[in-house]
Structure formats: structure tokens, C-alpha cells
Amino acid sequence: MSNDEFRGALARLAAGVVLVTAQEPPLDEDGRGEDVGMTATAFMSVSLDPPLVMVSLRNDSRMDDLLAEQPLWAVSVLSESQRHIAGRFAMKGRISDRLLFADIPYVRGEITGAPLAGGALATLECRTEQRIVAGDHTLVIGRVLTAQLPSGDGGPLTYFRGRYRQLS
DSSP states (O other): OOHHHHHHHHTTSOEEOEEEEEEOOOSSTTSOOOEEEEEESOEEEEETTTTEEEEEEETTSHHHHHHHHOOEEEEEEOBGGGHHHHHHHHOTTOOOHHHHHTTSOEEEOTTTOOEEETTOSEEEEEEEEEEEEETTEEEEEEEEEEEEOOOOOSOBEEEETTEEEEOO
């Protein structure tokens, strides 16, 4: 089996799209660390009791490196109207994360301090419980500390056959 065959087969699995965010530790006592974000489609519920979720991160990515040090992170479940956010945080060779967040409405999580996208269908704040290296990715399992439903408008943003889609 080739990599292309494997990718092609899994491209037929529709997935929800989330924005995973965290805040780097500040460089000094008076500052705030830089916000970091990434688009993910490999995100799922793991357990109800205790409440656990999992996200898959490419090894040695900025988010993987950050979550190896920073145990607090957040997830915004993106709505179909937030395709631009998903695309922005999925870019390769992108500009600094600070500029990516510049014109996106968000609030800060009460526990994590991480950005939570305004207009998201749901938001979660998490603390890492376990990290499992699996091939070229790391599975990060997080305990959900808060869960909110800030917006009931619209449907979920999905990813299918290499493109963002809407359910219809």
C-alpha cells in the first residue's frame, strides 16, 4: 500500500474541524505568552467519566512542542461559517500566530487563558493527562475542565475528500 492509497482511503472519512489553541508561557513576569493555534480534524471524545478528549498532533510541530511543556489547552468546535479560521490555522509556512489571531473574535478561557473562537459551536478547556507517540504523530489525551455551548447557530464545519464542507 502506498501513502497515496492510504490518504485516499481515509479522505473518505468525514471529520469535524476544530481549532486547538494554547498559550506559551510568558517570557517575563509582566508579559503574556504568545497564543498558538492549529486546525485539527483528528479530534475525538474518549471518555465520559472522566471526561476525556484526544487530539492528534504531528510530531515536532509547534503545537506538539508547546503541549509537551504546557499542559493547558483549549478546543473550539468550528461552525460551517468559520471555514476561513480553519484555513488560516492550517497553512504551511504561515505568518506568526499573533497575526493569525489579530482579526478573529475570541475570548480567553477562564482556566487555560487560551483563545476560544467566537461563534464556535462548542468550546472545551483541557489539561493533558497522557501523551502517546504513534508513528509520526503524538496523541494528546486531555481531561475536559470546562465545556460551553456559546453558539447554536449553523451546522458543523466538516472535512471530506481534502476539502472543507457543510452538512446539507
